[in-house]
Amino acid sequence: MVRYVLRRLLFTIPVLFGISLVVFLVVRLAPGDPAKVMAGEHASPEFIEAVRVRWGLDRPLYVQYGIWLSRALRGDLGLSIATKAPVLQEVLGRFPATLELSLVAMMFATVFGMAAGILSAVRQYSLFDYLAMVGALIGISVPVFWLGLMLMLFFGLYLDLLPISGRLDPGITLRTITGLYLLDALLTRNGKAFVNALAHLVLPGVALGTIPMALIARMTRSAMLEVIRQDFIRTERAKGLPERLVIYRHALRNALIPIVTVIGMEFGLLLGGAILTETIFAWPGLGRYTVDAVYARDYPAIQGAVLFIACVFVIVNLVTDILYAYINPRIRYR
Amino acid sequence: MRTIEDIAETFRLLCRNRAALAGLVILGVYVFVALFPWLLAPNDPLKRDLALRYQPGFWAGKEFARFPLGTDYLGRCVLSRIIWGTRTSLLVGVIAVSISTGLGMFLGLLSGYFGGWVDIALMRVVDILFAFPSILLAITIMAALGPGLEKAMIAIGIVYTPQMARVVRSVTLVIREMEFIEAERALGASHARILLHHILPNVLAPAVVYATLSVAGAILDAAALGFLGLGAMPPAPEWGAMLSGSHKALTSGAWWAVAFPGLAIMLAVLGLNLLGDGMRDLLDPRLRM
Amino acid sequence: MKPVLLQVENLKTYITTHRGVVRAVDGVSFEIFEEETLGLVGESGCGKSMTALSILKLYPKPQGKIVEGKIVFEGEDLVRKDEEEMLKIRGKRISMIFQEPMTSLDPVFPVGEGIVEVLMLHQGLSRSEAQREAVRLLRMVRIPEPERRVHQYPHQLSGGMRQRVMIAQALACRPKLLIADEPTTALDVTVQAQILELIRTLKKETKTAVLLITHDLGVVAEYCERVAVMYAGKIVEKADVLSLFARPLHPYTRALLGALPRLDGKRSRLEAIPGSVPDLIAPPSGCRFHPRCRERLPRCSEEEPRLWEVEKGHEVACHRL
Numbered sequence: 001m002v003r004y005v006l007r008r009l010l011f012t013i014p015v016l017f018g019i020s021l022v023v024f025l026v027v028r029l030a031p032g033d034p035a036k037v038m039a040g041e042h043a044s045p046e047f048i049e050a051v052r053v054r055w056g057l058d059r060p061l062y063v064q065y066g067i068w069l070s071r072a073l074r075g076d077l078g079l080s081i082a083t084k085a086p087v088l089q090e091v092l093g094r095f096p097a098t099l100e101l102s103l104v105a106m107m108f109a110t111v112f113g114m115a116a117g118i119l120s121a122v123r124q125y126s127l128f129d130y131l132a133m134v135g136a137l138i139g140i141s142v143p144v145f146w147l148g149l150m151l152m153l154f155f156g157l158y159l160d161l162l163p164i165s166g167r168l169d170p171g172i173t174l175r176t177i178t179g180l181y182l183l184d185a186l187l188t189r190n191g192k193a194f195v196n197a198l199a200h201l202v203l204p205g206v207a208l209g210t211i212p213m214a215l216i217a218r219m220t221r222s223a224m225l226e227v228i229r230q231d232f233i234r235t236e237r238a239k240g241l242p243e244r245l246v247i248y249r250h251a252l253r254n255a256l257i258p259i260v261t262v263i264g265m266e267f268g269l270l271l272g273g274a275i276l277t278e279t280i281f282a283w284p285g286l287g288r289y290t291v292d293a294v295y296a297r298d299y300p301a302i303q304g305a306v307l308f309i310a311c312v313f314v315i316v317n318l319v320t321d322i323l324y325a326y327i328n329p330r331i332r333y334r
Numbered sequence: 335m336r337t338i339e340d341i342a343e344t345f346r347l348l349c350r351n352r353a354a355l356a357g358l359v360i361l362g363v364y365v366f367v368a369l370f371p372w373l374l375a376p377n378d379p380l381k382r383d384l385a386l387r388y389q390p391g392f393w394a395g396k397e398f399a400r401f402p403l404g405t406d407y408l409g410r411c412v413l414s415r416i417i418w419g420t421r422t423s424l425l426v427g428v429i430a431v432s433i434s435t436g437l438g439m440f441l442g443l444l445s446g447y448f449g450g451w452v453d454i455a456l457m458r459v460v461d462i463l464f465a466f467p468s469i470l471l472a473i474t475i476m477a478a479l480g481p482g483l484e485k486a487m488i489a490i491g492i493v494y495t496p497q498m499a500r501v502v503r504s505v506t507l508v509i510r511e512m513e514f515i516e517a518e519r520a521l522g523a524s525h526a527r528i529l530l531h532h533i534l535p536n537v538l539a540p541a542v543v544y545a546t547l548s549v550a551g552a553i554l555d556a557a558a559l560g561f562l563g564l565g566a567m568p569p570a571p572e573w574g575a576m577l578s579g580s581h582k583a584l585t586s587g588a589w590w591a592v593a594f595p596g597l598a599i600m601l602a603v604l605g606l607n608l609l610g611d612g613m614r615d616l617l618d619p620r621l622r623m
Numbered sequence: 624m625k626p627v628l629l630q631v632e633n634l635k636t637y638i639t640t641h642r643g644v645v646r647a648v649d650g651v652s653f654e655i656f657e658e659e660t661l662g663l664v665g666e667s668g669c670g671k672s673m674t675a676l677s678i679l680k681l682y683p684k685p686q687g688k689i690v691e692g693k694i695v696f697e698g699e700d701l702v703r704k705d706e707e708e709m710l711k712i713r714g715k716r717i718s719m720i721f722q723e724p725m726t727s728l729d730p731v732f733p734v735g736e737g738i739v740e741v742l743m744l745h746q747g748l749s750r751s752e753a754q755r756e757a758v759r760l761l762r763m764v765r766i767p768e769p770e771r772r773v774h775q776y777p778h779q780l781s782g783g784m785r786q787r788v789m790i791a792q793a794l795a796c797r798p799k800l801l802i803a804d805e806p807t808t809a810l811d812v813t814v815q816a817q818i819l820e821l822i823r824t825l826k827k828e829t830k831t832a833v834l835l836i837t838h839d840l841g842v843v844a845e846y847c848e849r850v851a852v853m854y855a856g857k858i859v860e861k862a863d864v865l866s867l868f869a870r871p872l873h874p875y876t877r878a879l880l881g882a883l884p885r886l887d888g889k890r891s892r893l894e895a896i897p898g899s900v901p902d903l904i905a906p907p908s909g910c911r912f913h914p915r916c917r918e919r920l921p922r923c924s925e926e927e928p929r930l931w932e933v934e935k936g937h938e939v940a941c942h943r944l
Contacts, residue, residue: 018462026478137611141604143554145561146596149580153589231726237681238721239741239792240713243706253731272467276558290470291562294477306466306474314465329731329776 001332004325012318019310020072024065027299072307078300082293087304091286095308096179097167098278098285102270103180104201105209109270110263113213117220122247124225132217139214144273148207148280155203163200165282172196204281208273212266219262223255230254257328264320268313347616354612360605368421376402377411379418379571384409388588404590407579412591415571416598422572423602426487426565427553433491434552435545438498439537443529445499446506457503460496468493468551469558476564483572486565490555494548501544505537543613550606557599573599625657628799628832629678634692636670636677643904647673649856651692652930655800658826660833662847662864664840664879668900670856671836675802678834679719680709697799715745718793722805724785728777734788735761735773738795745796760791763828764821783814790822794829801826802834807842819846840879844868849936852876855901855911858930862937872939874916910942918943 035052043051052058056067071078077087116136120129156164167181168174174193176184182201185194227233228251236246275287282288286305293301325331348354367374377400391404391412398404403413445456463471475489509515509532518528559565560574568575576595583591636648647670655661663671676682678694678701694701696717701709713719721727728737735757742753754773761769764787777785786806793801803822807815823846826833835847843850843864850867852860852875860873871877878896898915901907907914913923920942928940 014458015461015465018458019465022462022466023474026474029478137607138600138604141550141600141607143557143561143574143596143599143603145558145574146577146592146599149577149584149592150596153584153592157584157587231721231723232729234681235721235727235789235792236729238679238713238719239737240710240715240745241740242710250729250732254729257731268467270467272469275469275473276561279562290473294473294562294564297477302474302477306470309470310466313467317465327731330778333776333779 001325004331005322008318008321012314015314016311017069019314020069020307021065023303023307023310024068025061027303028061028064068303077304077307080293080301081298082296082301087300090289090301091304091308093179094284094286094289097283098271098274098287100180100182101201101204101208101277101283101285102267102274104182104205105270105274106212106263106267108205108209109213109216109266113216114220114259116213116217118224118247118252120217120221121224121228129221133221136214136217139210140218142211144207144211145276145280147210148204148277151203151207152280162203164203167200167284168193168196169200204277204283207280208270208277211273212269215266215269216259216262220255220259223258224251227251227254257324260320260324260327264317264323267316267320271309271313348612351612351615353608354615357605357608357610357612360601361609364420364424364602364605367417368424371418371421375411375414375417376400377414379410379414380569382408382410388583388586388591390588391590403594404588406576406588406591407582407586412576412594415576416573416595419571419573419576419595419598420602422483422566422570423553423556423599426483426490426556427549429487430490430552430556431494431545431548433488434494434498434548435541437491438495439502439541441495442499442502443506443533443537446503447510447525447529447533453503456499460499463493463496469555472555472559473562473564476559481564481567483566483570486556486559489559490552493555494552498541498544498548501540502537505540506533509533509536539617543610543617546606546613547610550603550610553599553603553606625659627654628657628697629655629834630693630695631674631678632693632695634674634677634694635690636673636682636687637690638673638683638687640686640904645903646856646906647687647903648677649903649906651853651856651858653851653858653861655832655834657799658830658832659849660823660826660835660847662843662850663834663836663853664838664843664850665853666838666900668903669853670903671853672804674853675719675804675834675836678802679713679717680704680706681713681719711745714741714793714798715796716798717800717802718796718798719802719804720786720789720793720806723809724782724789725809727789728785730777733774733776734780734785737788738792741792741795756795757791760795761788763794763825764788764791766791782810783817786810786814786818787821790818790825794825794831797829798831800832800834802836804836805838806835808837808839815842822846852879855906856903857911858940859912860937860939861930866934866937870937872933872937872944873912873941874918874943875912878915910940 035048035055035057056064059067068078075088077091079085080087080090083090116132120132123129152164155162163169172193174181174184174190174197175188177187178184181197182194185191185197224247228247233246233251236250237243241250271287274285275291277283278285278288279291286309290302290305290309292298293305348358383405386401386405386409387407389401389405389409390398392399392402401411401413403411403416406412406415441456441460445453466474471493472486472489475492476485479485479489515528515532518532523531556565557572557574557577560572560576561578563575563578566572566575573595577592580592583589631654632652634648634651635646638645638647649670651670651674653661653663663674665671673682673687676687677689678696680689680701682688689702692702696712701712704712728734735754738757738760739750739753742748742756743750746753748756758769758773761773766772766784766787772780772784777788780788789806801822806822807818810818819842822833822835825831835842837843847864849863850861851858852867852873854875860867860871860876867876868880871880875896896915901911901914907924909922909924909926910916910919910928913919916923922942926942928942930938930940932938933944
């Protein structure tokens with residue numbers, strides 16, 4: 001197990017470098033002159049040239065990459081063209097918002113998705129199974145931004161039940177420690193802020209979590225069905241174990257192994273979907289920051305944000321793999 | 335050729351699966367709409383009339399029948415735009431997936447068949463591309479290429495290539511180990527012949543299934559790009575783009591400008607998923623992806 | 624003569640499939656006496672496994688159903704019992720072990736855990752008591768270093784050891800009856816003998832009767848006291864082992880024996896039985912073996928023969944006798 005973990009860690013490092021290379025190249029290959037963009041619309045040719053030299057844009061590409069990478073490793077992701085603030089600072093400032101939204105969406109997706117999947121598998125071919133699977137199919141076909149808009153329309157505007165933008169109402173104050181408002185509200189015993197933050201998380205969370213929930217439901221169902229067919233389930237029944245134990249202690253525990261992998265993969269979907277959801281719900285997170293940066297052609301910001309998100313994704317996958325190795329005895333005990 | 339009979343047989347079996355049949359029907363409708371938009375659209379999709387902004391559709395009364403699904407924030411007919419947008423979305427989906435399938439199969443075959451350095455290098459690249467959530471990667475590529483429909487097709491095509499490459503590679507690996515390949519090599523068959531004659535036909539089936547499912551994702555991603563303003567350029571009628579002016583529509587109460595384009599996306603993707611699921615169930619034992 | 628432990632009377636288990644109703648067990652009757660080993664022999668697909676599963680009601684539901692018959696165990700009819708009552712019998716008074724030790728143990732739990740489960744469930748032991756007993760049981764089935772093995776996972780054990788664990792699990796609560804469905808078919812020949820020998824030794828200690836299901840007549844000859852031969856969902860011959868091998872009466876039994884190579888020097892051709900196993904959805908009329916029987920009479924295709932006692936302790940279902 002230790003060897004497996006080390007191997008995976010070692011493997012992650014070239015991937016991270018590869019990501020940085022891709023991020024750097026893709027943005028640099030954009031048409032247009034980055035120096036001109038940075039210098040501004042009405043800059044003189046001499047000023048543009050000065051900017052070019054100042055930022056090393058006249059050096060060969062691989063040198064530029066080297067400089068950029070060494071700076072990035074030290075935490076210097078450059079300055080945003082739009083705000084002139086350090087990109088790393090801006091990214092870190094916005095990350096907790098995305099993290100909180102993603103976690104809430106993930107919990108929603110996992111809890112309801114797995115529950116639906118297990119019940120569908122246990123009651124295969126029943127009405128519940130049929131409805132759940134039809135629902136799941138619709139769930140994976142729905143565009144996340146449209147779902148967000150529809151939820152916003154119905155619950156926010158039509159019923160006026162839940163807030164549709166931002167993380168807190170303007171009147172609420174909250175002392176932030178972690179940047180995760182629910183956690184902060186608990187830590188500072190601020191009940192009003194907690195409820196308010198929760199209300200703001202509902203619509204975007206449900207919108208973001210619906211597609212992963214549908215996928216998890218489908219995967220859970222098929223994994224459970226697969227496991228229930230196995231010989232050892234028959235052995236457990238022959239031992240006189242009540243069906244409840246057979247399903248929840250034995251079948252589920254085995255099905256969890258492939259399900260964990262899927263949940264890890266879902267997180268990537270979630271991060272992508274967060275980009276769209278944040279745009280709709282005016283959520284001040286990293287996704288929206290990235291999109292705004294693309295509109296503004298703010299290349300350092302784009303590079304920094306994309307690099308950060310991709311790295312988070314890689315780390316999540318690494319954790320998932322390690323978790324998988326832990327819960328699968330065949331890998332854990334050689 | 336054997337493959338044509340296989341396809342016919344597969345088609346016949348597929349039709350017995352009710353869900354797949356439903357998907358096929360839905361897709362058929364969409365293809366028809368994409369091919370003959372001028373026959374079906376009641377109005378000119380590009381014609382603006384600011385006096386007629388945010389008109390409701392047929393449900394509000396007979397006098398609104400001229401624009402059956404209402405008008406958007408520029409007074410354009412929503413239904414006509416959806417109908418003309420079908421062509422755009424299907425085209426983007428098909429072309430993007432064609433790119434990814436072609437590239438993916440090529441890379442996967444090479445990687446799986448030759449192994450060694452080629453395999454390791456290619457799979458590293460695939461892993462790195464996989465390290466990005468797909469929309470993020472698409473956005474990043476679009477940031478480099480600039481906005482536009484053709485660029486969106488390329489970007490999405492690149493995004494879907496790695497997974498196709500992986501699928502093709504794993505099937506190739508399995509077939510490569512089969513004994514008849516050894517026999518062929520012993521008989522002096524060249525690499526090219528083995529790849530084309532023996533491996534490719536077997537790879538085709540899972541590739542087609544995966545491609546079908548990819549088109550669903552590609553359409554969603556294309557719509558997402560359109561929604562973000564990075565795909566189709568205005569005033570082109572594209573489903574995702576139709577949703578991006580929506581904030582104003584919602585506050586004006588014009589829910590139809592948002593609901594119907596999204597519904598169009600969802601049904602198209604649903605049809606493709608039904609079809610893809612049916613195809614995958616058919617090939618299931620052979621397709622442990 | 625020991626008393627009767629299990630009496631199966633006219634058991635019929637049918638399974639509904641999309642192709643039709645499979646009459647897997649179609650009127651089977653036999654008895655098992657206390658502490659004896661009864662062998663149930665037949666080709667693949669003859670219904671012997673389904674008979675075993677029927678006793679514990681472990682057949683696939685809802686497709687499978689006992690449509691007729693009685694299974695009387697220690698005075699109670701199991702067919703009339705509901706699921707909750709069956710839970711108290713499985714693993715406790717009647718246990719079952721299966722054919723594939725590779726896949727018959729839950730891969731995510733240590734092997735000791737499976738035994739502890741049974742002990743805690745049926746005997747009400749505490750966890751620590753159950754763990755100690757589990758180690759003792761592993762020692763009983765001759766697994767070396769049981770204290771270490773009890774924490775290992777199935778994939779870390781060999782096939783033979785896994786089967787021993789299954790046996791330990793099955794005998795943990797000292798059931799009166801052990802049903803062994805082809806317990807050694809998936810094992811190497813040398814290991815086969817060890818396992819069967821182990822079962823024979825242990826059953827004396829725990830005073831357990833054994834229903835040994837197999838297609839191997841050699842196993843029957845060595846390890847069983849009585850035998851029942853099944854064909855196409857019915858029992859065609861039933862006798863004690865010596866009588867069956869000395870004087871096989873049913874043509875099918877004789878054909879099976881004829882297909883065995885002989886060690887006594889007489890060289891004769893191995894006789895294959897012509898034809899193939901009948902379809903249990905639409906079995907042949909009359910005697911089910913008649914299409915493949917060399918000695919059939921016209922009556923055989925019309926009327927189904929009943930089991931009757933030809934000599935003491937030896938019953939046969941054939942029109943010729």
